[in-house]
Amino acid sequence: MWRWRKALQQWVLRHTPREAQTRLTQRRIYLLPTRFGSMMLLVALAVWIGALNYAVSLAYVLSFWIVALMLLSVLLAYRQLAGLQLQAGAAANVFAGDEARFLLQLQWPDTQPRRLRVRWYEADTVLAECTTPGDYALPLAAPYRGQLAMPVLRLWSEAPLGLVRAFCHVRLQAALWVYPQPLADPRELAWHGGDGESAAIEAGGDDFAGLAPWQAGQSLHRIAWRVYARRGSLAAREFASPAAAGGLASLSWDDYAANVPPEQRLSHLCWHVLQASRAGAGLLLRLPQGEYCVEAGDSEPALLALARFGVRDAGG
């Protein structure tokens, strides 16, 4: 029994194509009696046998009405899913161990309320009960670093009687990156050219993007005047090129002993990136695959680089 279930699951997973958006038609919607529905069919059968034996016409009425309710339920359950338009919204990246939230955008052509439920195909928890069109956030545990594609979704409805279940499986095109889980690292950061003080600087205004000492010849409008006002030294707002990274915190894959496992290294690096970002400092991250210069306050590129580390398919 369990093996058949497993095989069926594998088959469903293999035969659900990934699609950007989809509209449910009768080719996608499956209909099966629920456990309760099967029970009611048994009751109808029992009543029917009784009617047959005792020649009770009204018992036939009861038995056939139950069957008719079943048949009607097929139509009603089908209606719950028919014409449904699904699309995935943009999902925010998360840290490993946190909960990812995929966004499901549901639309249907009419204004009738529906009663649908959504769950991941391979898990049993009901994620959302949808009664109106709109966006629904679907939580998914993200235990591992890397890219997380939206798993196969199962949408189903037993409305309004609970006798027949209409369901379908959809794999939507949506993915997010899971950053490494930050892991505290006692090691001090190495600093490039800076005065060491910069690590303590609080993140200032909103548009404070990244800093480097201003050098003659640089455009005047790149000068961070507010920093000048506070510190008295000219700083240029810097937009990334590793060569220009003068007073940046430096992080490197190679800072760790060879016996530190890669995931742990990435976690430590992640922690440092976050620390630096919190401190509002710029950052130079050296990984085997390349170097990333990160402006203060914007840790995203560095985190992405960490998340993508070793992931072959780095699209998205």
Place this chain on the structure above:
Amino acid sequence: MLADELRLASFAVLAALALVALPLFLHLPGWVPLVFALLLAWRATLVWQRRPLPRRLWLMLGLLLPVAALWLNLRTLVGREGGVAFLLLLVGGKALETASLRDWRVLLALGFFLAATPLLFDQSPLSALWLLLSLFALTWAMVLLSGEDARLSPAVTARALLLSFPLMVVLFVVMPRLPGPLWSMPTEQQGATTGLADSMSPGAIGKMIPSREPVFTAEFRGSQPRVSQLYWRVMVFDQFDGTRWTAANLALPRGVALSGEAQPLRYDVVAEPFQGYLPMLEQGVEAGEGVVLGYQQKLRRVDAANIARLRYSVQSVASSQYRDALDEREQAFYLQLPADNPRTIQAGQALAGRHPQPAARLQALQLWLAEQGLRYTLSPPTLADNVVDGFLFDSRQGFCEHFSSAFTVLARAAGLPARVVVGFQGGEFNTQGRFWQIRSSDAHAWSEVWVDGSWRRVDATALVAPQRVDAGIDNTLGEVAPRMPLVGGRPPGWAQWVGQQWQLANFSWQRWVVGYDAASQQNLFQKLGLGEVSAANVVKALLGGMALVLLPLAAYVLHGRRGRRSMAQRVWQVLGQRLRGAGLPITPGDTAAELQAHAARLAEADQQALAALLQQWQRLQYGPQGGDAAAWRHLWRQVRAFRPAKVGRKR
């Protein structure tokens, strides 16, 4: 702890179960449904107070007590009464075991099964009404259990039942019926049944007369009979102990031979067996399916123990006599008389001495009885010993049973084999439904005398009160005439009309719902041109009927309601089609402004028409009041009528 939604649903389940079981108070020992109701109430209290369920062990032990009491009460846990009572107790126990949604659903499914049980006892229109009510309650509970919004649930329930009704009708009509039961049912001792008793003593039939309760119906195919031909034979009594006539139940295999070549009457009867026998017009020649014509021209069910109402067809020749060869032993049996009633016996013997020819003797007996100055009344004085003597010579007042009993005794005393036949005489013709309604008050008894190799009917009552047969009992005896309730007096015309309509409704109910069996199904199939009720034809009819019902149903469920709600979209869509038809590159996503931009290529008049339509659409769609249905329909018609001229190719 139960979620609040499930709490409401569980109350609904318990209420539905209580409703379903309510009619069982009429059919089971009262304490059984009472225990059931208490168990449900207990469960409801636990849900209300959010208290835990009782321990399962205690529950099982607690249930043993009523089950044991049931056994002591009924001496059985199977069969109709025992089985239903036992089931009721078990379902009540199950109610105290429900915790999860799944448990409640099991209980609800049992409730649906329980809804069938009162139908085993009663199938009147009232029971049907109750079934409808039960179905609504059960389905409502089902809707609530599936998590529907409580305020919407009654409408959802009603809609589900209404939409499934036509499907049910198709299944009801088409699904094959079996002519007999799958297994024989345990026979049950019935309480006092109304109707004819298994013996005839003075007053036995008289007590049935005042009741105008409908007893059975008959529907003739072809010509209708005359009232005087309507002698409905049910039972034959051939043993007399001086007071009481009983049936000896001789079981001799004997065919029926009818004199004359009269055209038989064909008719269908819907009746419940009386002491196992069914009414049939004298003289029966052929019995249809499910019934068998036996000795003494008595009709009975094939499955004799079954006391359920039955629809059967019979063919009879309306004749007052039929040929039957009696051997010496039988003749002697039909002549047996106790020593009581000496004066009657003396009179019979005297007549026999004067008329040696049996046929002439029978004539003389009838003449003699007619001359005795007897009076036909429903309330004759009570007679003690020698009841026949007392009736013929002292009180001279009596009723059909007195007359038939006296005449049979007289005939036997005169040496003519004779017996008493009990049944019904007459009936009321329902002109709307074209069927005969026979009532309890039509109960009658007459004699049969064997002369020259034939049994001849002698209705002694008719000798004295001929109008009993010609005009019916209602017009013969004032006591029996229909009266208005409370005010009394003969009912006015409209009341009779209402009465006839009610009869007709009842008859149709019996005919088409309760009595819809294998034979009726066969009839209907033939009328619909489907031929025999065979597997292939049933499948054909099922597919055809289902398609006939399911397709419109599917169209309604899947598209109907959606369409009504989005009139704006539909209007918009048609407008786009019209413009595309005119050769404009309109896409479904175009806005009103884009539409008008494209429309610049249209003829001037068309452009103006389009502008007016768009303006109206916008006013209905976005206006402060919004569009009501009539306004939308008006616009819809206008848009349909809008046919812009084709845009020239060369542009």
